[in-house]
Amino acid sequence: xxxxxxxxxxxxxxxxxxVEPGDxxxxxxxxxxxxxxxxxxxxxxxxxxxxxQARFWDxxxxxxxxxxxxxxxxxxxxxxxxxxxxxxxxxxxxxxYDAFSxxxxxxxxxxxxEKGHVRPGSIIIGTDSHTCTAGAFGxxxxxxxxxxxxxxxxxxKLWLRVPETLRVVLHGQLAPGxxxxxxxxxxxxxxxxxxxxxxxxxxxxxxxxxLSVDERMTLCNMxxxxxxxxxxxxxxxxxxxxxxxHGVDGGEAEEGDPTAEYAQTLEYRLDVLPxxxxxxxxxxxxxPVTECEGEPLTTAYLGSCTGGKVEDFLAAAIxxxxxxxxxxxxxxPATVAVQRxxxxxxxxxxxxxxxFLEAGVKLGEPSCAACLGGPVDTFGRLRGDEVAISAxxxxxxxxxxxxxxxIYLASPAxxxxxxxxxxxxxxRRLVDEETWRRRAxxxxxxxxxxxxxxxxxx
Amino acid sequence: xxxxxxxxxxxxxVGDNVDTDQIIPAxxxxxxxxxxxxxxxxxxxxxxxLPSEWGRFVEEGQWQSRYSIVxxxxxxxxxxxxxxxxAALQIAGVxxxxxxxxxxxxxxxxxxxxxxxxxxxxxxxxxxxxxGEKVQIDLSSGLLxxxxxxxxxxxxxxxxxxxxxxxxxxFGYARQLGMIRSNAQVRT
Numbered sequence: 001x002x003x004x005x006x007x008x009x010x011x012x013x014x015x016x017x018x019v020e021p022g023d024x025x026x027x028x029x030x031x032x033x034x035x036x037x038x039x040x041x042x043x044x045x046x047x048x049x050x051x052x053q054a055r056f057w058d059x060x061x062x063x064x065x066x067x068x069x070x071x072x073x074x075x076x077x078x079x080x081x082x083x084x085x086x087x088x089x090x091x092x093x094x095x096x097y098d099a100f101s102x103x104x105x106x107x108x109x110x111x112x113x114e115k116g117h118v119r120p121g122s123i124i125i126g127t128d129s130h131t132c133t134a135g136a137f138g139x140x141x142x143x144x145x146x147x148x149x150x151x152x153x154x155x156x157k158l159w160l161r162v163p164e165t166l167r168v169v170l171h172g173q174l175a176p177g178x179x180x181x182x183x184x185x186x187x188x189x190x191x192x193x194x195x196x197x198x199x200x201x202x203x204x205x206x207x208x209x210x211l212s213v214d215e216r217m218t219l220c221n222m223x224x225x226x227x228x229x230x231x232x233x234x235x236x237x238x239x240x241x242x243x244x245x246h247g248v249d250g251g252e253a254e255e256g257d258p259t260a261e262y263a264q265t266l267e268y269r270l271d272v273l274p275x276x277x278x279x280x281x282x283x284x285x286x287x288p289v290t291e292c293e294g295e296p297l298t299t300a301y302l303g304s305c306t307g308g309k310v311e312d313f314l315a316a317a318i319x320x321x322x323x324x325x326x327x328x329x330x331x332x333p334a335t336v337a338v339q340r341x342x343x344x345x346x347x348x349x350x351x352x353x354x355x356f357l358e359a360g361v362k363l364g365e366p367s368c369a370a371c372l373g374g375p376v377d378t379f380g381r382l383r384g385d386e387v388a389i390s391a392x393x394x395x396x397x398x399x400x401x402x403x404x405x406x407i408y409l410a411s412p413a414x415x416x417x418x419x420x421x422x423x424x425x426x427x428r429r430l431v432d433e434e435t436w437r438r439r440a441x442x443x444x445x446x447x448x449x450x451x452x453x454x455x456x457x458x
Numbered sequence: 459x460x461x462x463x464x465x466x467x468x469x470x471x472v473g474d475n476v477d478t479d480q481i482i483p484a485x486x487x488x489x490x491x492x493x494x495x496x497x498x499x500x501x502x503x504x505x506x507x508l509p510s511e512w513g514r515f516v517e518e519g520q521w522q523s524r525y526s527i528v529x530x531x532x533x534x535x536x537x538x539x540x541x542x543x544x545a546a547l548q549i550a551g552v553x554x555x556x557x558x559x560x561x562x563x564x565x566x567x568x569x570x571x572x573x574x575x576x577x578x579x580x581x582x583x584x585x586x587x588x589x590g591e592k593v594q595i596d597l598s599s600g601l602l603x604x605x606x607x608x609x610x611x612x613x614x615x616x617x618x619x620x621x622x623x624x625x626x627x628x629f630g631y632a633r634q635l636g637m638i639r640s641n642a643q644v645r646t
Contacts, residue, residue, distance in 0.1 A: 024618055026637075037487050038540065044492040049629050050638070069488065076488030129539040129563055145541030145567035146491075151628055155638060159628075161618075193475055194533035198562050227536065229562055282475060372538070373484040396477040396537060398507040401485065 002257020004165040005234055006200040009140040013123045021164040021263070029061070030122035032152045035108045036066035036099070038127035038145075040083035045150035056091050057156035063095040063117050064088055065108035070099045070367040074375035106335035106366030109133035109221065109305040113213075114337050116247040120235045121254055125152055129224045130305050130393065135232030136216040137239055138254060140200075142230045163229045164263035165200040165256070170207030172271035176436040177428035179315060180215035181307065181391065181411035183268065184222040185276040189286035190266065197227035199263060202256070207270045208233055212440055213242040214311035221306040222393050225283040275427055277389075278409040281397045289414055289426045299388040300325065300419035301380055301400070302412055303332030303364070304371040307391025310341045310446070312412040314439055316391075317345075317352045319416035319430045320359040326422030330380030331356055332364040339366050345446045347435060361419070373401035382407075389424065391415045465553050465575075465595040466605075467526030470505070471584050472512050476530055477537030478564065480507035482546040484538075491545055500542060504550035513589055515550070522551040527593060530557035531584045534576075535564020544573035554595060556583055556602060556613070569619045572627030577602075578614040586611075 003011065003018060011019045013027035034042055047054065056062050066084055069077035081099050088096040095117065097105040105111040109130050112118055120138035124131060127149045134141035144158070152158050168187060174180075188195075201223040208216065216233050223231025233239075240250030277292050279285040302308065302316055313333065333339040342353040342363075356363055362380070370380035371392040381401040382388060388400065388407045395407035408424065417427035435442075482503060489499045498521045505515035505528075516523045528534075528547065534557040535543060544567050547555070554575040555568070568576040577595070579602065587593070592605040600613045616623055625631035633640045 037484075041491045041541070048492075074488055076490075079490075080488065127539060129537065131539075143539035143563055145539055145544075145563060145571060147541060147567065147571040147628055151570075151632065155632075157637070193536055194559060194561065197533070197559065227533065227561055372479070375485055375488065394477070394479070394537060396475070396479055397509050398483055399477075399479050399537075403480075403483075403507055403509060 001261055002259035004200065004256040004260040004262065005138070005202060005232060005254065006140055006165050006230060007162060007260070008254065008256070009121055009123065010160060010162050012121070019162045021162050023162040024159055025162060026157050026159050027123055029125050029152050029156055029158055030119070031061055031063055031117055031124045032149060033063045033065065033108060033112055033124065033126035033131060034149055035068055035128060036080045036084055037068045038149065039064055039087065040080050042127055042146040042149045042153065043083065043087045045146055046153045049150060050154040054154060056153050059091050059093050062091070062093055062153065063112065064093060065097045065105060065111045066099045067107045068368045068372065069374050071365050071379060072375040072377050074377070077375055104336060106333070107305045107308065107368055110309055110334040110338070113137065113217065114246060114335060119248055120239070120251050125149065125158060130221050132223045132228065132231045133217050133221040133305055135220040135223070135230050136213060137243065138232060138235040140230055140232065143224065161198065163198055163200040165202050166196050167262040167265045168201060168203050169205040169265060169267045170203060171205055171267065171269050172207050173210040174270045174273065175428065176433040177413050177431040178273055178275050179411040179413055180211055180218040182273055182276045183270065184219050185278050185283065185286040185409060186268070186273060187266065188222065188226045188283045189276070189278070191226045193225060193282055193284045194227040196223065199228050201226065201228040201231040203231070203233045209236055209238065210270070212311055212443065213239060214309040217309065218306050222283070225393060275411060275414050277414065277424060278395060280395055280406040280408065283394060283409055289410070289424065292424050293426055295424045297327055297387050297389050297418055297423055299382065299386045300327045300329040300415050301370060301388055301390040301392065302330070302415050303334065303369055304392040305334060306393040307412050308332055308334035308338060310338050310443055311439065312391060313338060313342060313352055314345060314442065316412040316416035317347060317355045318432060318435050319413055319420065319427055320361070321347055321350065321355050323359055323420045325360045325419040327419045329361045329419040330364060330370065331361050332369040332380065333366045335366050341446050345442060370400050373399065389415050389418045463597045465527065466592065467553065468524060469527045469529045469587050469589065469591050469593055470515055470523065470525035471529045471587055471589045472508060473584060474531035475533045475536055476508070478535060478540050478543040479537055481505055481535065481543040482540070483507040487540060487542050491542065497549060500546035501549035501551065504546040525589070526551050526553045527595070528552055528555045529583050529587050530555060531582060532558045534560050536561035539563045541567045541571055544568040544571060548573040558582060569622050570628035572630070575623065577616070579611055580614065581611050583611060
């Protein structure tokens with residue numbers, strides 16, 4: 001019997017010829033990522049357990065990306081940033097994307113990819129549940145708590161239970177106005193929020209090849225919302241093109257063995273998938289947008305690791321161009337690079353930034369912002385009984401700051417369309433199909449500009 | 459986590475899919491977990507993100523809960539990877555959670571950090587027990603007993619992480635294995 005891609009990566013990480021689901025193995029970690037919320041308590045545990053003079057196992061494999069509570073006056077949040085600075089200094093970290101510095105980047109999962117920290121086949125551990133985003137590049141990536149992370153900092157190792165793999169095969173190509181977010185919301189709806197508990201979620205099929213890297217990150221990002229340990233996608237030419245543009249050698253293509261065993265296989269035809277909306281208060285409450293169109297809203301939000309990438313903003317801009325929003329609408333680019341892309345990408349005579357501003361959207365600074373609530377002065381945070389539609393990844397009670405609020409989850413295109421109409425709206429009626437089909441080309445043109453301008457800093 | 463084979467306490471009952479934002483809302487994650495005074499806030503705000511229908515876990519002005527056992531349905535602790543969640547429950551005085559199932563990261567954090575016992579039952583005890591009832595948990599026999607009427611429910615074996623639980627967490631376990639030196643500050 002062969003191994004799945006996840007099993008192959010974990011076997012290699014454990015120095016074994018093979019592993020099987022259910023095995024408990026100690027693996028070597030390639031990258032440990034932490035941010036401003038979990039970094040300070042992780043460092044405190046590290047120093048408590050290994051001693052105040054102890055050194056990280058490999059400072060060049062520790063990537064610290066403050067992103068959660070940046071643009072706030074909260075004194076405790078500021079203290080967290082100070083503690084990260086102390087840690088980075090004491091440990092001599094090379095990859096510290098400090099807030100309020102020229103190196104600041106924004107949301108950790110998007111930054112990890114943009115800055116070339118994700119390599120196919122590697123084992124990436126992060127103190128954030130959405131670390132599984134990095135699986136879009138054929139890596140094993142999963143989120144852990146502070147204790148596990150502190151252990152990795154001291155030893156470079158972690159115990160992992162080898163997960164069963166659940167295979168999701170995608171066929172065909174999404175219709176204009178339909179996005180990867182719709183695919184993953186539908187999948188979570190089918191599986192339930194614990195349907196993939198303890199499993200790896202691997203996306204296969206020619207339909208995956210039709211999705212951009214940003215879109216694949218959305219698929220893997222929300223694997224954890226079905227309870228999965230990791231989500232991943234085998235590397236193809238599209239991934240390699242992205243990696244190369246970000247200074248990473250894509251390596252040999254690797255996939256699961258033909259004789260690998262999967263716990264379950266689900267198949268989807270992308271061409272007939274309608275946009276999805278997850279009603280409050282669970283990502284698994286997804287239904288076709290056609291079944292809840294017209295439901296009233298007060299607020300729209302675009303941003304986060306799953307909904308604040310270049311493709312997400314481009315999709316929203318295609319809907320917003322030449323229109324005005326009727327809702328309180330907030331948009332937060334995931335990273336500084338996405339923010340820069342808003343100026344560089346143009347649709348006709350306007351930059352994306354101009355399109356958003358002319359539509360009446362409030363633009364925030366790159367960070368996690370209101371995705372997870374945060375301090376009371378957080379940009380876009382919900383405070384009362386708002387009814388919000390959000391391109392983020394969770395809508396459990398209180399997630400965006402108010403337990404009285406109702407949150408619908410949807411794709412950036414659906415969020416934008418709903419903001420324009422002031423109620424839940426099917427975006428397929430508002431997208432210009434020709435521009436939608438040219439998205440990849442539009443992004444590629446912008447990437448050429450960004451990569452060349454980024455080169456000296458890399 | 460001391461190796462206590464017998465637990466007794468009042469239960470606090472919640473439902474399915476109680477996520478980490480409900481266990482400890484994100485706005486409180488700014489408090490230090492290492493400062494003894496400041497960390498009390500985690501007890502104060504534990505389970506404060508729950509919809510009000512479940513009642514108050516910690517009374518206004520209190521720093522700890524009178525309930526030491528949380529009873530839940532499926533997928534307890536889903537959502538964010540924040541270890542602040544099991545820590546908050548521990549700081550509030552919780553010794554064990556009894557649920558039908560857990561989200562992976564919460565379960566791992568509870569065990570590896572030695573915060574509390576994540577116990578599982580097949581029975582939907584959250585539909586059987588009411589908040590404020592007293593139960594006894596005997597870990598040796600794997601039984602939960604409702605004190606009021608003496609009814610007894612089976613707990614599932616804790617499984618292949620038992621060695622970590624018995625060692626009091628990941629660091630204790632790794633020291634037993636000789637993976638790390640034991641001369642660093644020993645946790646209390």
